[in-house]
Amino acid sequence: MKFLTVTQESLEMGANILKEGGLIAFPTETVYGLGADAFNPLALAKIFDVKKRPHFDPLIIHIAFINSLENVADFSLINKETRKTVFLLAENFWPGPLSIVLPKNERIPGIATAGLSTAAIRFPDNEAAQKLISLSGTAVAAPSANLFSSLSPTRAEHVRDSLGEKIDMILDGGPARIGVESTVLDITGDKIKILRPGGTPREAIENLIGPVDGSCIIEQGAEKFTSPGQMKSHYAPKTPLYVLKSDDIIRRPYDDTSVFLFFDGLTRNAWRDAQTKTQMLPDAVKVLSESGHMSEAASCLFETLHELDNLNVSRIFAQEAPQTGLGEAINDRLKRGAEKNQNMNHSL
């Protein structure tokens, strides 16, 4: 496996790997992707193998020009009004963290979309990703470059630690700017629907096209996801994670086997004031954003979870974010990361 920083030369090497049916991890503004030629079924099969990803979980297809939409989607299957909405969304949010679910072009093999007749398509806002895609001359299918259901990679090192030698190349473009995955928006049904909250906030989408249908809020006991692959348990650290509302985390006493992840400095201060124990392990307390700044919090969410996960403690307690803007995506990831421990959550 080659681990290279982004240069013209490494981008050209990466593009050749794609053309030859290989796998390359590359930076995007959201998280690192694991890319393969979207038209090559054998290359796509490797993505599923390497990630240990179930074949019912469809991939996102990445393009580097709005014009390329015609190569990956089939516009003959949607009406004029929907077509207008697609281009309105694309012109306003692309390049950027929005994946639009559209009828797929028949040239996209079924393995890419888990047999669905639709494909999620996105134009990433990262120069290296754009150059890689355009040099390859193809569209690039890329899920997040991590093992299935584990924490998403926001740095090239995260990819190396989890997928390492199983892929042909890792292109290091530094830490991901946004830090949570794209919003997945389905425009193929009667109502436009957010299938996964992400880097493009619901409010921004609604300002442009009016109200959109619910997202995949985790409801206890009920599987509410409409999209294949939108599993309740996902994005999980190895260490059991528990998500608590601010009032509850403030009341949670410190102990040496747990670490605490706060959304903002104010809540951390209130929690610290309530503690009787003053000696704490270094790194046991982290804050996503001292000032409670939402995009700062999102950008370091996965990175901080990776760090806490490596401390080998028994539990991570995390504070729920306010449910506005990117907070919807932060809470979605935290709650799915905590899903396996849900029964325990009741007794906390």
Ligand code: TXA
């Ligand atoms: O920001 C991102 O979206 C990153 C970067 C690499 O672009 N990619 C990413 O891919 O998060 P992945 O595979 O980890 O998540 C894609 C999700 C899938 O879980 C799937 O449910 C949804 O997008 N999806 C893909 N195609 C779909 C389709 N045709 N219909 C409904 N949902 C789809």
Ligand code: MG
């Ligand atoms: Mg993923």
